[in-house]
Amino acid sequence: MAALMEARGLHRHFGGLRAVDGVDFRLEQGEIHALIGPNGAGKTTFVSLLSGRLPVQSGSITLAGEDITRLPAHARVKKGVAYTFQITSVYPRLSVFDNVALAAQSAGARDLAPAVAAALARVNLTGLDREMAGNLSYGHQRLLEVAMGLALQPRVLILDEPTQGLAAGEIEGFKALVRSLVPQTTVLLIEHNMDVVMDLATRITVLNFGQVLATGTPAEIRANPAVQEAYLGGHDD
């Protein structure tokens, strides 16, 4: 399989804190790749380097073979790398429609109304387009954030803890949604909910203290003693 996105030797330190410390990473075309690790492991920092929100200190990033290490974030979005924020970052004072329309028009949609309706339908927010985004429940704001990512029609969709704050019923729908995205879209999923990870991921990368602890299939990760030690807490269920 060809790597759609590849990172080599990525570093990002904050003062003495090594948030990302020499990470090599391959994202294969069409996979659902989960990124897990304890709080503060550097997951958000790592994907911020991929998306361009943060500049890398050393290392390189390629997208479909092209070096994008120095490309500003907005240019990476145009090339198909979309990031949905861990801390919900919709425009609270704009309507749901406008929130999604911004993403759709960025992706070059001519006719915004159907593009917005389609994205909202995929996350089950149909009918809420006239609401102020800030008036939505937290869970709905998470889904709106995802809808904005979808409306960008990305090649790589980076989801940073998308199920946080979703009700159990919503999580099932969300899993079906992510499955329906591949293989056209490649998904990089940061997730604390292990059921979701084990259910969805084709491959998993475990980060710990800014470094890659292990990469493999869900079964391999489950069986990996180092991962159990550091993260899964020794009990495999």
Add this chain to the structure above:
Amino acid sequence: MKGETGKIWTLHLAVIAALFAAQFLLPQYHATNLARIMVLAVYAMGYNIAFGYTGLLSLGHALFFAAGMYAMGLPIWQLEWLPVPALILGLVAGGVMAGAVGLLALRTAGVSFMIVTLMFAQAGYLTLLYLNTWTGGDEGFVVERAYRMIGGVDLAADTPRYLAALGLFSAGMLGCLWLVRSPFGRVMVAMRENEERSRMLGFNPFRVKLIALVISGLYAGVAGAAYGLLFGYVGATFATIQYSILPMLYVLMGGAGTVLGPFLGALAMFYLIDIASGFTDAWLFVVGAALVALILFAPKGILGTLRERGLKWLP
């Protein structure tokens, strides 16, 4: 949505119709005031595009207003240009000046942006004074009546002047309405609301803000040019900080980020100053008190408050 579009156009066209009718109903003194207010409102609309919609708090817009005014006036005064090309040059000068300032100032944000734009405007003002043999310096110069004729129509006469001001105002307002309801208008607002988020949707903040500032400068430039042409005087006072603050006050009073707010604000502020200065020399105090009251009781301005209280559809 369809119904709202109808309502929006009806409202704005009704305002234009009302202003057309006003010239027949008002005594001449007030009609002339209204002509002034309409031109100043165009300036404020431009300010609103930068500040109200895109979130660029500039303290240097007098530079763009004066650029338009002098780019209109100097060619007429020194080179005997005709008014129409002079007006067009004024429009362009405002946009070019805003683009030049933006290229440098937009590398900063927030307070730094305010300071940098203020410094540019002060530099422009001092340049006007310094080059006084060319610009008329402090005293400025009069645009002779003979040069204020367009196709046999005398813009110094009351009715043509009113109609010219109304024409410019209408074009400016409808242009602004179209802009803020366009996809680009949505991106301007997105930049104001959250620049980081907008960047992560693929929009280049520098580019968006630069375009908005240039459009704003075009409005300021054409307003400055029209003001000089219609009222026959070009002077360095129009390049002072006071003329950077005025459109901000208009916009704050009328409602930042509303299409009609700049006009309402200009109207209210103009008459507030007019009435206050009839009673007292301390009219600046009255203006200050009005602003404090506004910020305390209606921080969103007249239309911003109305929009919050139910007229949600107001653009």
